[in-house]
Amino acid sequence: MNRSPTIRDVAKRAGVAVSTASLALNGKPYVSRETRFRVLQAAEELGYHPHSLAKNLADGRTRNLGLITPISLEHLFASAGFFSRLIRGMHRAAAEHGYNLSLHIAESEEEAVTRVRAAIRGRSVDGLIITNPTVTCPYLKDLKRHRIPFVFIGRPLEEATYVDNDNVEVSRIGVRHLIECGHRRIAFLNGPAHFTFCVDRLVGYRAALAEAGLPYEEDLVWQSDLTEGAAYQVVWELAPKHEFTALFAGSDVQAVGAIRALQARGVRVPQDVAVVCVNNTDLTSHFIPSLTAVDLHEYWLGYWAVKRLVQTIDGERTEHPVLIPGELVERESCGCPSQDQQRRG
Amino acid sequence: MNRSPTIRDVAKRAGVAVSTASLALNGKPYVSRETRFRVLQAAEELGYHPHSLAKNLADGRTRNLGLITPISLEHLFASAGFFSRLIRGMHRAAAEHGYNLSLHIAESEEEAVTRVRAAIRGRSVDGLIITNPTVTCPYLKDLKRHRIPFVFIGRPLEEATYVDNDNVEVSRIGVRHLIECGHRRIAFLNGPAHFTFCVDRLVGYRAALAEAGLPYEEDLVWQSDLTEGAAYQVVWELAPKHEFTALFAGSDVQAVGAIRALQARGVRVPQDVAVVCVNNTDLTSHFIPSLTAVDLHEYWLGYWAVKRLVQTIDGERTEHPVLIPGELVERESCGCPSQDQQRRG
DNA sequence: TGCTAGTCTCGAAACGGTTCGATGAACAGG
DNA sequence: CCTGTTCATCGAACCGTTTCGAGACTAGCA
Numbered sequence: 001m002n003r004s005p006t007i008r009d010v011a012k013r014a015g016v017a018v019s020t021a022s023l024a025l026n027g028k029p030y031v032s033r034e035t036r037f038r039v040l041q042a043a044e045e046l047g048y049h050p051h052s053l054a055k056n057l058a059d060g061r062t063r064n065l066g067l068i069t070p071i072s073l074e075h076l077f078a079s080a081g082f083f084s085r086l087i088r089g090m091h092r093a094a095a096e097h098g099y100n101l102s103l104h105i106a107e108s109e110e111e112a113v114t115r116v117r118a119a120i121r122g123r124s125v126d127g128l129i130i131t132n133p134t135v136t137c138p139y140l141k142d143l144k145r146h147r148i149p150f151v152f153i154g155r156p157l158e159e160a161t162y163v164d165n166d167n168v169e170v171s172r173i174g175v176r177h178l179i180e181c182g183h184r185r186i187a188f189l190n191g192p193a194h195f196t197f198c199v200d201r202l203v204g205y206r207a208a209l210a211e212a213g214l215p216y217e218e219d220l221v222w223q224s225d226l227t228e229g230a231a232y233q234v235v236w237e238l239a240p241k242h243e244f245t246a247l248f249a250g251s252d253v254q255a256v257g258a259i260r261a262l263q264a265r266g267v268r269v270p271q272d273v274a275v276v277c278v279n280n281t282d283l284t285s286h287f288i289p290s291l292t293a294v295d296l297h298e299y300w301l302g303y304w305a306v307k308r309l310v311q312t313i314d315g316e317r318t319e320h321p322v323l324i325p326g327e328l329v330e331r332e333s334c335g336c337p338s339q340d341q342q343r344r345g
Numbered sequence: 346m347n348r349s350p351t352i353r354d355v356a357k358r359a360g361v362a363v364s365t366a367s368l369a370l371n372g373k374p375y376v377s378r379e380t381r382f383r384v385l386q387a388a389e390e391l392g393y394h395p396h397s398l399a400k401n402l403a404d405g406r407t408r409n410l411g412l413i414t415p416i417s418l419e420h421l422f423a424s425a426g427f428f429s430r431l432i433r434g435m436h437r438a439a440a441e442h443g444y445n446l447s448l449h450i451a452e453s454e455e456e457a458v459t460r461v462r463a464a465i466r467g468r469s470v471d472g473l474i475i476t477n478p479t480v481t482c483p484y485l486k487d488l489k490r491h492r493i494p495f496v497f498i499g500r501p502l503e504e505a506t507y508v509d510n511d512n513v514e515v516s517r518i519g520v521r522h523l524i525e526c527g528h529r530r531i532a533f534l535n536g537p538a539h540f541t542f543c544v545d546r547l548v549g550y551r552a553a554l555a556e557a558g559l560p561y562e563e564d565l566v567w568q569s570d571l572t573e574g575a576a577y578q579v580v581w582e583l584a585p586k587h588e589f590t591a592l593f594a595g596s597d598v599q600a601v602g603a604i605r606a607l608q609a610r611g612v613r614v615p616q617d618v619a620v621v622c623v624n625n626t627d628l629t630s631h632f633i634p635s636l637t638a639v640d641l642h643e644y645w646l647g648y649w650a651v652k653r654l655v656q657t658i659d660g661e662r663t664e665h666p667v668l669i670p671g672e673l674v675e676r677e678s679c680g681c682p683s684q685d686q687q688r689r690g
Numbered sequence: 691t692g693c694t695a696g697t698c699t700c701g702a703a704a705c706g707g708t709t710c711g712a713t714g715a716a717c718a719g720g
Numbered sequence: 721c722c723t724g725t726t727c728a729t730c731g732a733a734c735c736g737t738t739t740c741g742a743g744a745c746t747a748g749c750a
Contacts, residue, residue, distance in 0.1 A: 004468075006736055017700045022738060030698055049466035053407060054736030057398045057705050064447075081627075083429040091450045100469070102409075103446040105436045122397035123349075124445070228631055256631040263633075282426075283627050286573055286601045288608075351706055362730045367708060375728060399706035402735050 014042035066125035070112030089302030149312040170326035171204035183246035231257025249277035270335030289332035350391040359387035411470035415457030434647030494657040515671035516549035528591035576602025594622035615680030634677035
């Protein structure tokens, strides 16, 4: 015979009933020592491995976690690295709990709705992780109606369990570092205010200034899309109109746009203006000058999202969010004396 | 009742047998017009959606495709963006054919073996896509023994169906561009020779020179790991010893290391040395000067890998590989007059 | 000795679909 | 009118597990 052995084959070889074999194989109680041994041995000899689909159908759990990514990723995460680090963290947590990760990528929010529905209808996942909840969250009602466990990555406006960076802290760390370097007039190039993380970061910016007893000047808070070009334009236009010695940028790409604009205006980085940004990426480490950045630890974002989802699946009621702290990675662009020499890497 | 409707509920409501309902719902022949209509209507009214697990168990197909990534991704793909573009392409093709994508990330090759085995044993996938086959390919014998369909991304040494870039063409395109810009002494900073793509690219480099009637000088072919630091060291050391006006780098990160070394030696890019590299990434577009690069179209790499896998699953015998062409993206670093001004982007 | 509680084992019934073989009706050709 | 197809439908078996209820056997205790 060529087909792979089933639990029946194992049971037969061990001379027990199928149900007993099942108990033995799953380490359940009420199986005698010898019986368990015989079953295990038979399984071993036959090269038996349970058929996951059958298992899943029988006990109603799929052991599958779905990742839904609405909105074209290029637009959302400035850098694609975000996505892969996120996924790796998710994967690790999933593996720790015996879950598989399945991907449901959508290019638009409507497509995301479709994918959420399909996942729910087909009962193909035990829970969902959804990145970048927006204001509308059109899938939310489907999720709630079917009571399927889910976790957001990113702070949603609605009440829902989520995992996100502590974005207040993220910008506070960056700005505080500039203050410690002696800067007192620090511009902030933020992202669009409809992202919750941008709102939070403004709070952190103000907090850092307040802590240091520095005044908050609305004129020094700028805003641009997350692209290099948008950042360039904004900085090109606003930089000459204000006095500042440092700039805190909301993303690595925005920082690059800003630096290019400053250089075009004859401003040197970091000598004339120091720069710190959010997102520790390939770009920040390889750029010249290399960029001091706040690392978002996306790996752990993914890791905890899955952890939290598994908790939810297991019925634990845990409403409060998980907030991942950022971490400052010092490089050349902040112009600090303590800049590390990792060029030789 | 709260449980979701099954096909039995549909059958009962439509007044037909379960088997008939199944035929009707799946668009199979031998169902009369009215019967089919009644079944469909009943399904509609009940809000019936087939239970994917049950379906899969019944017909023995999982409709799942597994992606196995051996070897820490950071090491393998210089940039993380590679991974996410690959995945998106895979996802699209999978969606087109009604498959799901499940992730099996391994940090080492041994772990990859474990994951391959687990996937096979649990019958949880219909086929596997494995990135970056190495010389040893330890999972290969498991794959062949169980006759599970699989496709490699990257050219393996063993005989096996794979999808890869046309790496000979990739470097030929890059080098040819430099030649067209008037350069005659072109250095080549390649990656480690144990990667098949590096071997292929050397072939392309030589081909481009030969086509233009330029001599091949072994002294101008350098080699470094795929990191910035390694590239820096090699170029720092070798650059002064040779005469050349252009450099072709095997990756974006290597190009950055090379440029940094050149600049440290007082060589300007692109004025004194023009640079073209492989990998069109965030880094190449945002770097100053922005880097002319050969785009690898990873999206299509992933797309065709899945396409090919599905063909294999469907029993089509298609041994020859799919080769994705590269495409030159012109920017500042090659110093060509036709450089586009996309700064405003 | 009789009763109860606890172990161990078993067969059967799920889980929710697909597929196979049988059955009957309608219809064609001879 | 008989026979052989083709079409439409049905019931039952099956995919490979888990779980449930029941029965048998063993101790422990009055």
